[in-house]
Amino acid sequence: MNDYHHIPVLLNEVIKYLDPKPGENFVDATLGGGGYSQAILKRILPKGKLLAIDLDTEAITNFETNLKSQISNQESVILVHDNFRNIDKIVEKHKIKGVDGIVADIGLSSYQLDQSGRGITFQKKELLNMRFDASVEQVDAKFILNNYSYQELEKIFKEFGEEKFSRQIAKKIIEFRSKNSELRYTTDLYQVIEQALPKPVKHKAADSARRIFQALRISVNHELDNLRELLEKGFDLLAPGGKMGIVTFHSLEDRIVKHYFKELTKGCICPIDFPKCVCGKNPQGRLVTKKPVTASAEEIKNNSRAKPAKLRVIQKI
Numbered sequence: 001m002n003d004y005h006h007i008p009v010l011l012n013e014v015i016k017y018l019d020p021k022p023g024e025n026f027v028d029a030t031l032g033g034g035g036y037s038q039a040i041l042k043r044i045l046p047k048g049k050l051l052a053i054d055l056d057t058e059a060i061t062n063f064e065t066n067l068k069s070q071i072s073n074q075e076s077v078i079l080v081h082d083n084f085r086n087i088d089k090i091v092e093k094h095k096i097k098g099v100d101g102i103v104a105d106i107g108l109s110s111y112q113l114d115q116s117g118r119g120i121t122f123q124k125k126e127l128l129n130m131r132f133d134a135s136v137e138q139v140d141a142k143f144i145l146n147n148y149s150y151q152e153l154e155k156i157f158k159e160f161g162e163e164k165f166s167r168q169i170a171k172k173i174i175e176f177r178s179k180n181s182e183l184r185y186t187t188d189l190y191q192v193i194e195q196a197l198p199k200p201v202k203h204k205a206a207d208s209a210r211r212i213f214q215a216l217r218i219s220v221n222h223e224l225d226n227l228r229e230l231l232e233k234g235f236d237l238l239a240p241g242g243k244m245g246i247v248t249f250h251s252l253e254d255r256i257v258k259h260y261f262k263e264l265t266k267g268c269i270c271p272i273d274f275p276k277c278v279c280g281k282n283p284q285g286r287l288v289t290k291k292p293v294t295a296s297a298e299e300i301k302n303n304s305r306a307k308p309a310k311l312r313v314i315q316k317i
């Protein structure tokens with residue numbers, strides 16, 4: 001499968017801040033096109049180990065078919081088709097002792113967006129699927145759109161898309177369902193979104209569609225819950241001094257990472273008028289990046305998809 005493509009985002013920054021060293025053990029929680037994995041392997045070989053996870057079998061197959069042969073010590077890479085929310089069990093199963101670094105690049109590979117045919121983008125007519133893991137039966141976007149109630153749809157659009165016209169769009173979907181048989185294609189959904197918008201903002205239908213498509217994708221794949229679990233379990237797995245770096249592409253995810261990292265850096269949480277500490281809490285982590293790291297103008301010029309990306313890194317104390 002040679003058509004799997006993805007230009008890694010913030011690659012230099014990820015390597016700079018995580019700073020993999022010879023002999024270390026790393027987890028790439030989102031293998032994708034393998035850009036981060038390859039760069040990490042270059043640094044940790046010959047004695048280090050890389051465990052690379054992806055929910056999408058096509059990412060795993062691509063690495064196995066096209067990239068693995070280029071690695072000098074092939075035993076040092078373990079590829080796992082699974083959800084990164086199970087990182088604790090995966091690491092245990094593969095007996096990785098002492099994790100020195102974890103990286104996750106949350107979101108979509110260019111392949112998934114442009115070529116996977118899963119209805120993730122509204123730029124093409126495709127069936128409304130949106131599942132990252134095409135190998136298991138689970139609720140897809142089409143099911144949600146044709147079966148969820150008005151209230152459930154509105155909640156998804158509001159919470160995961162932060163869409164101002166969530167009510168109007170959810171209402172139009174219910175109307176569409178009562179008149180036509182079902183919403184099947186990305187183009188059906190785009191049409192409904194456009195119709196739902198008030199006249200003065202109809203020309204901004206693409207912006208609303210981007211938010212609604214994002215909301216559905218997050219809901220179908222439980223993306224925010226997966227991220228929360230990855231953060232907690234991942235941090236627990238780190239050896240002292242180990243680092244975890246997360247790249248996100250929208251504010252909902254970045255907020256989750258920011259708050260979780262902040263919690264880990266907090267020490268005593270006793271009220272300020274307590275004469276002495278009774279909580280006994282010590283900081284567990286140190287922020288390696290005080291502010292999120294974003295892509296340089298040059299990277300954005302070469303790859304516009306890097307524009308919203310934010311990298312945050314924490315180190316275990």
Ligand SMILES: C[S@@+](CC[C@H](N)C(=O)[O-])C[C@H]1O[C@@H](n2cnc3c(N)ncnc32)[C@H](O)[C@@H]1O
Pocket residue numbers: 006007008009029030031032033034035036037053054055056059082083084085105106107108109110132226
């Ligand atoms: C943006 S790509 C990663 C690109 C990669 N950093 C590179 O250098 O090519 C994100 C990948 O994460 C995967 N993914 C998303 N959610 C996941 C999850 N919960 N568990 C495992 N993989 C996931 C997607 O299938 C996709 O392949």
